[in-house]
Amino acid sequence: MKGIEERVLTFQAFFGGNLSFCIVILILAAVLLPVLFLKSPADFWWAVVIAMMTTSCAVILIIIGASIDWGVCEPVKHMPPFRIQNYFLSLGTILFSVGGHSAFPTIQSDMKDPSQFTKSSALAFAIMACMYIPVCIVGYIVYGDSLMDSVIPSIQTVGIQQAINVLITVHCILTLTIVCNPLSQEIEEFVGAPQNFSWQRVAVRTSLVIAIAFVAESVPNFGPLLDLVGGSTLTLTSVIFPCLFYLFLNAYKEKEEDTGVKGLPHASISDVFTYVKKPTLIFCLVVMTIGIIGGGAATYSAIEELSTTQFTMPCYVSLFQHKSHPNDNGQHTNCCGMNHTVLAHWKSSTPDFNKIKSVCSIPQCNFYGNSMSKCVDVCKEIWGNDSKC
Template structure:
């Protein structure tokens, strides 16, 4: 990313190094933040990416790498957006910001952009939490069946899992349960090596893998699954807000998503070349029985338990911010977060198949929050050369200046609205000058996100309507679902 210094004395170059000399505050470090990124997005991908690569065909690994690189870039751009806002609006340094992503959207594109972003984030994270609940219940059900040769309904397990996890959702923000991020990241990485080992040891007992011709419907549905597997941008700003040095967040994004991509390639390539068309939507169902598959099950389930806490937290914070619930443990927090867990459980009981939710979310809301919104908002913020061009209230230091000017008039004070760039003694307004090739890259990413997202959503809906998705009745109609 290349930025140039503006020529106006009121402007200054946006630099990621702008906070080097400021005192360190409490919060997450660069490595811990990257661990949270791995923990938030890696678990479901380890299970679903192998099937997605099989459905896409031989170019599957290329599509996976491309999505990973773009996600890393757009995640870094999103981090730069928040760093830029903190430089332009000093009040963000001290206020409790429970919804940083919608705040970026509002400052960049106004109220419509904010509302669209809120809807996408809430649907994405809520859907992700539902997917995690379904995967946890399904994995436990499979483990019980394999170890004890007994069947236990996924529907009942979904109720039990939600009841166990709900009290842990009452914790505050990511910095209050950073251990969950560490556990989630470590278990998913270790599990990928066990998946690799389990498949490699099974090669002598497996026939030569078959690879059917790629169908467009399967291709775009799988593309949606891959998009979902990198869909962590919705909670990225929430992690960034909790960092000691939020301006370092792009570094955390690169480290985190690079780790996730390496894990996906390990399990995805192995599954593609070893099992081929015999792969299942959940890779655990395709592993040969044995201690290695049981270990993978336990590790991935542990990851999903922690990831559920991470992805459900931003939605909880936003709801609490909307209702002005204090940032402390109390009855109101318990009610909000318990209700949210209950709603996720109800959706899981209604649609007890995680792969359907993955494809639909990946092609719609995640395409927007991961691929389209970050470059779009960064372009819009870069066009705001002065405070008067920005959306939302004036920065706090300009508001104070206006109030002081109005109060100082004598006898008949007249309200004097000071120009937003009138006083050179006030803090400077950060500007970003993007070179042409950077603008072209950002626009290309937006177009890729639009075309890929629309196509994936269309084919996912089509498979659901046509009955090709394997959709079954809800749990409250037939509790034996999953048996």
Template structure:
């Protein structure tokens, strides 16, 4: 306990972790009058993950073949299980230590600190911020690409780089919202928009299938396979936001139900679109499946719906990054001009990265294979087993043999596949030719 009472650096001045009594040792925070329900929590999780996954998975199947369908299902089940473990970790931390009983803006890093001190907290914080920041960049890129295509179809061709500026300006005020419980309608809107879009995408693919040429499915290449694995991990890796959603629940003890509901909904969205896109377009499936759809009303509606999801999803994924940055510099939780300034600056950095690397395919694989794999498949089992082994004045938890085996299997597979997919993504980034950064094009145009 001596390490846990030392100075905790910038995140919080002093951690004084006093244990609760044994009776309440694992109960977590008591139910609240206001907060997210099981359904709205599941909707938040879907809203965080669904947008880019729906668009990218058909291309991922091109690299994995039909075995990719099995990989999707296994990743969903493993992610749901580790999400459940992460929820149990947070309940144990809240039940054991007084200061975590109240609202905490950084629950996942707090779990890392309780289990492995400053090192654990730093690893989690850096991984979350890199992951969600990268996802925010991807969402901005995709939304801008969709807006450009929509307006181009209407007869007006505006530069993609200009659309990045427009989208960032439109999203900036929404990033000023507080915590998930303050903007749950946004999560509902994101999920509803994507659900309808998936149905229309499948219908559009079915129409395209009538006149599509014979489909060619290439042989599996090892590097492409592991890059696709990173994309699949990315599609199911919502763990950076899970503890934040759980901390805003009316009944945090029911988080496990919310997570399994979320992944069930995700599979209902992902698999039909991925299978249909792979079957009809084959090797021609694009990183963004919308670019394969034939023109017409259905394509326009889908582009609008997916763009709405990306706008809504951006608010969800950037929020934990903003909250932790504000905790680091001491910005209060209530709305102030300091929040406006800090979150606007974060938006400027997101825009700069998007303008610098206006291509998202390799970014998905890199994030999915590295930080997403770490946060989704390695750290939750590690933290859960560590918390169960810790002794103190609380109710002791002893995982079963089956739980231990499941944890070690998920960690091993996640580690091996994560390293391989990260290497493949880095190699692809190093050998590919990037688009010219937007600000260089702006400079040339000005001259």
């Protein structure tokens, strides 16, 4: 969902903002649909390789673009005061970004040598860390609080920004098959669809895309919900449940070896504390405890954030009210500085309001939960009192 929202902005940037946010969602759904008809990761391993290559190139371009903006943006950056709520919201976002654990079983079953899954998953997370960490550091150092949901709109070299958008769009189109594939296969098994390509597969996966598009049209501003999902359900599936299931599986295996009896009943809680080795037990319990505390706090913070977030009318409602979507402001660059109005490539020392309006997106002065009166005043002075600053 978050990827769809960012790809919509990409399309709008290429078309000069002439296409509505809500219309582009439908276009993206139509583009993504054919890719989802592929059966399983074994049929599109090449897509994963291409997606990794495009992401690697995008990371390099982000670092290059931020380095170009460094000289102007870094001296005028502004950092918001620390809020514990933002910390837990970011935890939800991080868990959402690495929450693809539901696809692991189908990936392991499709591997030529499933016993190598541990090595492949460790390598995958190591590669992700090498990609994520430099981008986070560069964005933090160069842009400060002008950095919003994504670092890409903060890159002020238009050519580099759009090249990154294209690369990430290709990545999202290719990897969406992996994210949706487990759910698609579960539904197909439930309805009795054949394993080979059939009209049932087309019907199931088309219905899934329609459902995704409906959610995107209903919740155009997905950021707060992303934090809620990341802090609640994905904390369970990515942190708590894997440790819990491993403990019970490990206890069952150790109990079989210790008793010499095969086909024992499922392991119980007492078996976990009896048969699991103490270092493993302590490690898993610590991880689960951190997950419960962090996930609970992230969920609470996300719910509190949702309660104060301005409601955005669903696309199918605003269409009949003849109102434009808030994202249809036509500009797609988050300019730097405390008021988000500094142009990295503006040669004159005198600010030009018309130039700023033609390049910079409308500032979100309350993005980090600390509304800055000066930022709001400057925003209204440039974009008008009716703008959503």
